[in-house]
Amino acid sequence: MKLSPPLILRLISSLCFITTLALAISMSKPGCQEKCGNITIPYPFGIGSKCSANSNFTVICQNSTNPPTPFLSSINMEALNISMLGMVMVKLPVSPLNCSDVETTQYLATSLLGTPFTISSDYNSLAVLGYHITVILHAEEIGSIIGCRADCDANSTDTSCNGVNCCQTTIPPGLQELQYTYQSINRANTTNNSSCGYVFPVESAWFQEDYTRYKGLHNQTVNLFDQEFRYAPLVLDWEFAYSDNATCGYASSRVSYTPPGRYCSCYPGYEGNPYLPGGCSHIDECNDPTFNPCGDAICINREGYSECQYPDDNNIWSHPDENNRSRIKIAFISIGSAFGALILLLASWKSTKTIRKKIKENRKHKFFKRNGGLLLQQQLSATDNVLDKTKLFSSKELAQATDRYSENRILGRGGQGTVYKGMLTDGRIVAVKKYKRVDEGDLEAFINEVVILSQINHRNVVKLLGCCLETEVPLLVYEFILNGTLFQHIHDPNEEFPLSWEIRLRIAREIAGALSYLHSAASAPIYHRDIKSTNILLDDKYHAKVSDFGTSRSVAIDQTHLTTRVLGTFGYLDPEYFRSSQFTEKSDVYSFGVVMVELLTGEKAVTSVRAEEGKSLAIHFLHSMEENHLFEILDPRVLREGSKEDIVAVAELARRCLHLNGKKRPTMKEVAVELEGIQMLKEGSVCMQNQEDDTIDVDESSDFSSISASMHLDTMTAYSQDAHRQFLDEP
Incomplete structure (x- = not known):
């Protein structure tokens, strides 16, 4: 994990701050116990409710251990170090996973909701220790997949945690709880509820220190089921505000407020606890050789700074003001001399x-x-x-x-x-x-x-x-591009320009045409790798524009795929690509299929409202077609304006694009040709009959089951959620 210089300085300061100041200044509330064992407890934290700012910062000092142990009562975790610079290091309980070959979603045992604490994204990583474990981290703050996979190698001596017996990934900022999905993949003799490893957030330095030592204690191989491995160090960020607009103590001009870290500190020339009334005291630089700037001269201590007195030619010590006047005189002489050099300067x-x-x-x-x-x-x-x-x-x-x-x-x-x-x-x-x-x-x-x-x-x-x-x-x-993204128009409709069925078909044709051009007509084939409705823009005439090529790749004409680390957006990501890390042109076809389903249904690619088996719109769509319920999930406007034949044709094309086997999906060129064919059939049909005969009359007498049956949906069994998971798990 790469840290910027300001963050490194902040970390160093936080580790040294309390130990350097506690010798001379009390950091706790007056009349309160300052330490619990070897840990200094600075205000707004305090031992007991009367010594802390509020219940969130109350510390319980357990004297049953030697030395005594401080616990943060609001989150029931042992504190290893508390810094006034907005950080606290705690002891996170760790327990083994109960793994099987079925995906399991769970939360981290400890939740910080309702407290001023968040998991630090600067100093922590998500660690995965185990045998053939794949872990995906879920958070509303992120739209992309974050996760990693740990593979087993009993003979490995690698301690870098880069995928062998251990892997790590970043944590988004501002999280107060962690939800993740894990699964044991390709693991021999896997049984339900068998322990296969650990998943936990941990201080990033742990990978270079504790993890290396831990492996050394177990003959170069991590024993994941050792009862000694029960805790890991975790850095939390904390914020504190008194009331209204007051954030830093009552010390006014002696205290500075430092965003975005939201912590307080004393001004230069002062030291102490900025959260206490009058907690920042002036430093006497003259009596401290470390801060004395005068050397052999006389040092005069001032509020917030110091001055020096120097002797004149008669060895008489002058006042700083007299010394300043002498300097001004010398400055005028220097200016006069410099005027003579003006000609040289002009030259x-x-x-x-x-x-x-x-x-x-x-x-x-x-x-x-x-x-x-x-x-x-x-x-x-x-x-x-x-x-x-x-x-x-x-x-x-x-x-x-x-x-x-x-x-x-x-x-x-x-x-x-x-x-x-x-x-x-x-x-x-x-x-x-x-x-x-x-x-x-x-x-x-x-x-x-x-x-x-x-x-x-x-x-x-x-x-x-x-x-x-x-x-x-x-x-x-x-x-x-004037009119925003396709995502906005589908999921936040504009009454001035609603997405009619005809416009949706046109947008689908334009996207397919652009992707077909990228795949087969460009000078070198180009894979977009992040097709989604937010990357489709609409211009002033509401024509589609494919955008955001930051993750795209060009490939040689004779090259069939790219082997890369998995990148993409959850809900649009090709499951075959996620399984093999090989991105092909058919992976773009899968993502386009999801966009087509969005146009048909008006639903988002991923939503927590949908039932467990349908969290992915693609799975929900395929399952609905399999059960002959296609017309129950369509957007009402599509039902009103689209002809039955057109809707069935587009849905069938989307189903083929979402085939779990990439080789059985059509190419984007074939998709573009089929969409053009649907448009030509639609125009021919309009010439032969009235529009009223072609649109769907949504009422209770409509026999949608017979329409769905005409699409031969009995061949859709392979597209249920179980089949989807089976595809991800097969070797």
Whole structure:
């Protein structure tokens, strides 16, 4: 886990803060016990209800152990260290999993709901120890799959926790409870309720220390069922507010409030507990050799700072004010002398101007190089100098276009960055994508998106206008798409422009045409890898535009698949890809099938409201077709406006796209041709008969079961949820 310098400094401060100050200043509420065993208890925490700010920060000191042990009563967990910088380290109970080959969903035993504590995403990771265990973490704050898989190797001496006997993944910020799904995969002699490992959040440093020592105690192999392994260190973030707008003690000017960490600290020159009234006391730098800045001079202690007195030529110690006057006199003399050098400075002005210009150019080149400009030029050199055709915007131009990246200009936020609405000097409205701080992963995604979009020329794919590489973070400039995402129009309908059946068919055809172009008509096949309704934009005429190519990949013409780590969005992700880590063009077909089902049903790809067997819209749809209940799950507008034949044809096509066996799915080219055929049949049908005869009359007399039966749904048995899970579990 990579930590930024500010976070590292904060962690170091939190570990050293209490031990350095507790010797001279009491950190607890006056009249209260300051320590429980070896642990200092700073206010707002306190031993007993009278010594803490409120019940959330009450500590119970158990004297039955040696040394005594502090417990946080609100969460019933042992405290290992408490920092006033918004962190506390606790002892998390750990128990083995009861595993089988069936997916199991459960919560972490300890919940922090209703308390000011959250699981720190900066200092913790989710650890998985075990034999052939796959774990997926669920949280409303994330839309993508987060998880990992631990495979068994009894002879391994690897302690890096990178997948052999142990794996780890990140934890989203702000969580107060963890819900995860786990399953024992390809494990011989698996029986229900047999212990196969552990899943728990843990301090990231544990992987380099305790896990390594633990393996060494068991002959280089972790004994997952050892009764000694019962706890793991966990870092929690905490927040505290008195009332109304008061957050830091009553110490006013001596205390600073530090967002976003939401903790208080004393100003420089002060020390103590900022949460106590008058808790920050002035440091006497003159009496402490560590802080004394005067050396051999006389040090005069002031409120919040110190001054030094220096001797004059007669060895008379002068007051700081007199010393300052002497310095001013010397300064005037220096200025007079410098005036004589003005001619020389004017002569060198031209040279200085040239040097400054060079420095500015070097700075821009530094950013260009750091943002992957050289690598981008390399990759685009094989595409007929596309970089020359793609405009390189200046940082000044884009700052003016977005009103210096005002919050009011934000169109959306994503995992890779923020998108702003802007207006160029020529009056064009554009969308400016500002990436987050660039590391290797973000840089690869940025370069990849430029390379992919630079090779695409299709009316249903969002157009890249240019980029800016001379800023601290890279920027991409796209054409502005006016009417938002397809997801918004399906799940938050607009009365001014409702999605009619005819428009839904047209959007499906346009998306299929764009994907068909990417797969088979581009200079090199392109797999999008994240098709979903939020990545489909609608322009001013409500035509579809496929967007967000940050995870897309180009492949060689003779290449059939990509082997990558699993990326995608839960609900749209191809189960065959999740099982094999091999992404094919048929994986995009599966995701498109889910979008088609969204258009048919008006339901979200994943929702907690749906029953357990239908949490995935794809499974729910296939199950409904199998049970001849297709017309019971369709959007009412689709039922009113669509013809029976068209609905059945589109549903059957979606079913084929969602086939669990990728080889049996149609290609996107075949999907596009079939949707065009449905449209041609629809237009021919309109010419032959009235629209009233073609639409569905939704009333109690409609025999939907006979309609569904005509689709030969008896062949759908393989698409039940049990079959879906069986497919994931087969070797």
